Amino acid sequence: xxxxxxxxxxxxxxxxFPELSDRPVAVGGSPSKRGVVASASYEARKYGIKSAMPMSxxxxxxxxxxxxxxxxxxxxxxxRQVMEVFRDITPLVEPLxxxxxxxDVTDVIQQNVTPPQIxxxxxESISSDLGLTISIGVSTSKSVSKIASGINKPDGLTVVRxxxxxxxxxxxxxxxxxxxxxxxxxxxxxxxxxxxxxLSAQPIKVLSDIFGSNAMYxxxxxxxxxLRPVITQRERKSISSETTLLVDTSDRGDLTEIVxxxxxxxxxxxxxxxxxxxxxxxxxxRSNFTTLTRQxxxxxxxxxxxEITESALELLNYELKNSDEKYRLxxxxxxGFSSAExxxxxMQLRFEGL
Ligand code: DCP
Ligand code: MG
Ligand code: MG
Numbered sequence: 001x002x003x004x005x006x007x008x009x010x011x012x013x014x015x016x017f018p019e020l021s022d023r024p025v026a027v028g029g030s031p032s033k034r035g036v037v038a039s040a041s042y043e044a045r046k047y048g049i050k051s052a053m054p055m056s057x058x059x060x061x062x063x064x065x066x067x068x069x070x071x072x073x074x075x076x077x078x079x080r081q082v083m084e085v086f087r088d089i090t091p092l093v094e095p096l097x098x099x100x101x102x103x104d105v106t107d108v109i110q111q112n113v114t115p116p117q118i119x120x121x122x123x124e125s126i127s128s129d130l131g132l133t134i135s136i137g138v139s140t141s142k143s144v145s146k147i148a149s150g151i152n153k154p155d156g157l158t159v160v161r162x163x164x165x166x167x168x169x170x171x172x173x174x175x176x177x178x179x180x181x182x183x184x185x186x187x188x189x190x191x192x193x194x195x196x197x198x199l200s201a202q203p204i205k206v207l208s209d210i211f212g213s214n215a216m217y218x219x220x221x222x223x224x225x226x227l228r229p230v231i232t233q234r235e236r237k238s239i240s241s242e243t244t245l246l247v248d249t250s251d252r253g254d255l256t257e258i259v260x261x262x263x264x265x266x267x268x269x270x271x272x273x274x275x276x277x278x279x280x281x282x283x284x285x286r287s288n289f290t291t292l293t294r295q296x297x298x299x300x301x302x303x304x305x306x307e308i309t310e311s312a313l314e315l316l317n318y319e320l321k322n323s324d325e326k327y328r329l330x331x332x333x334x335x336g337f338s339s340a341e342x343x344x345x346x347m348q349l350r351f352e353g354l
Contacts, residue, residue, distance in 0.1 A: 001119055002137045002145035003086065004100035006154035009039035012078055013068050015131045024049065024065045031055040031067065038070055042154055072268070075099075078130060079272055085125055089118065094230045098272055100149075102142055104230035116159045123157060139165065141226035147176045165224030170197030177221055181244075184210050196222050239273070240281070240333025241265040248287045248326040255320070255327065259312045260305075262332040267305035270334060276301035278336035280311035284319060285329035294319060297336065308334060 005011065009027040014020045024044035029035015035055040047062035058065055079098040086093045092104035105118050119136045126134050135156035137148025144165050148158035151172070160168045174180050174188050174196060187210050193199055199207075200222035207215035220226065241262045249255065259282070270276065280302065281295040294315040302308055312332045 001103045001105055001115065001122075002100065002142065002149040003103065003119075003122065003134050004136075004149050004153075005082070006133045006135055007039055007041050007045075008099035009070055009075055010041035010044070010068075011039075011132050012071075012075060014041060016074070020066055020068070024062050025068055026055065026058045026065050027068045027070050028055050028058075030069075031059045076268065076271055078132070081130055082126060082132075082134070083272070085122070085129060088125075089122060092230050092232060094232060095269075095272055098268060102145065102230045116157070119157055119159070123155075139168075141165070141224070142228050142230070143178065143221045143226040144169065144224060146178060147172065150176065166200075169222065169224055170195060170200065172196045174199055177218065179211075179214060179218060179221075237337075238281070238333050238335035239266055239269045239275075239277070240283075240331055241269070242283060242329060242331025244285075244329045245327065248328045250320075250324055250326045252320055255316060255330065256313060258330050259316050259332060260309050262330065263309040263312050264305045266332050266334055267303065267308055270303045275337050276303040277334035278302070279334065280308055280315070281331075281333040281335065282312050282315035282319070283329070283331035283333065284316075284327050287326040287328055289328075291329075292319070301336070302334065308332065 010025045013025055013027055014023075020041075022043060023041070024047060025041040026037045026039075026044050026049055028038040031054075037049060037051055037053045037055055037058050039051060040049040040058070044058070044062065044065055047065070049058040049061055049065060055067060059067070075098055082099075083093060083095055083101065086101055086103055090103055090105050090108055092107075094102040096102065105115055108118060109115060115138045119138050123134060123136060126132060133155040135149045135153045137145040137150070137158050137160070139145045139148055139160040140162050144160050147169070148160050149156065152158045172195060174194060175185055177196060177199070180188070188194070188199070191206070193202060200219065202219070204215055204219060207219055211218050243258060243262065245258070278301045279295055279297045281293055283291065283293045285291045296311050296315060298311065302311070
């Protein structure tokens with residue numbers, strides 16, 4: 001199953017401030033400070049307001065929109081609560097972000113308890129315990145479940161039975177496939193590849209031109225073939241967040257702001273998963289598409305945003321000092337979680353200290 005809260009930040013605000021329920025709500029930065037929309041309530045979406053849109057555009061689209069500043073600590077707490085509700089069903093929970101997770105319920109299925117019933121009960125628990133709605137997709141694989149959870153939002157429950165994967169996927173627009181962003185979607189439409197079915201019928205050569213080494217992965221997903229297991233947090237090797245810039249830049253101020261934002265997202269994820277890491281990594285892709293990564297291993301494990309930001313900015317400044325390149329992609333990551341690894345590091349440090 002894949003479960004994802006509906007209009008997460010906005011719904012939490014509507015829940016906690018009932019005067020906002022039924023109103024168009026946009027959670028995010030202030031329109032006068034070039035803020036962007038993080039989450040739009042479904043009432044706001046009717047006016048075309050969406051995540052990642054400048055808040056000034058949102059206000060232009062609907063002058064009645066209620067702009068609310070995010071309360072991250074509240075969202076983190078709600079996230080912690082929902083992951084607990086998930087883990088009451090199965091320990092095999094893989095959080096993808098604060099508001100969504102994969103659940104492997106294979107072992108929970110019994111003769112009288114079917115996956116759709118598990119999903120229905122889960123939706124009811126979340127509604128009664130947390131006062132929020134979540135949409136769930138149920139299928140035999142991660143990608144089909146994720147797509148299914150997204151297509152009947154809000155408050156959706158979409159079940160794709162074994163054997164129905166292809167008939168479910170093929171009529172859908174290519175944009176539902178994770179990994180097909182605006183750029184590749186435009187290229188595909190130019191080739192008259194509009195549906196997942198069209199995608200699945202392409203020779204691998206065509207897909208390689210667009211997706212490079214991910215072509216086979218995309219083709220398999222389009223054919224409903226996805227064998228990836230649900231991975232619980234403890235097995236994870238690193239957590240990172242990256243973004244491709246709309247316009248390549250060498251501006252230190254812009255790059256700093258992006259590194260801070262990405263560090264915050266990585267911190268959210270670490271806090272969410274209740275883990276700390278010792279190594280902070282910065283990834284930069286230059287305009288000429290060469291990629292470099294710089295990393296720094298710390299004495300203490302880090303988790304919160306300011307700690308990650310500090311190291312990531314140090315790496316960024318080091319890079320900027322030695323180059324005046326423009327950059328097209330930036331990523332921040334944290335790794336080095338395992339206690340075995342840290343024990344090893346600690347021994348080494350003590351050894352060096354002697
Ligand atoms: N988020 C953000 N910036 C984005 C996208 C999302 O800050 N560009 C935050 C706010 C969202 C939360 O992450 O509430 C969850 O993201 P989702 O993509 O799941 O979006 P929503 O839950 O808001 O809406 P939906 O009902 O489409 O899931
Ligand atoms: Mg959501
Ligand atoms: Mg989500």
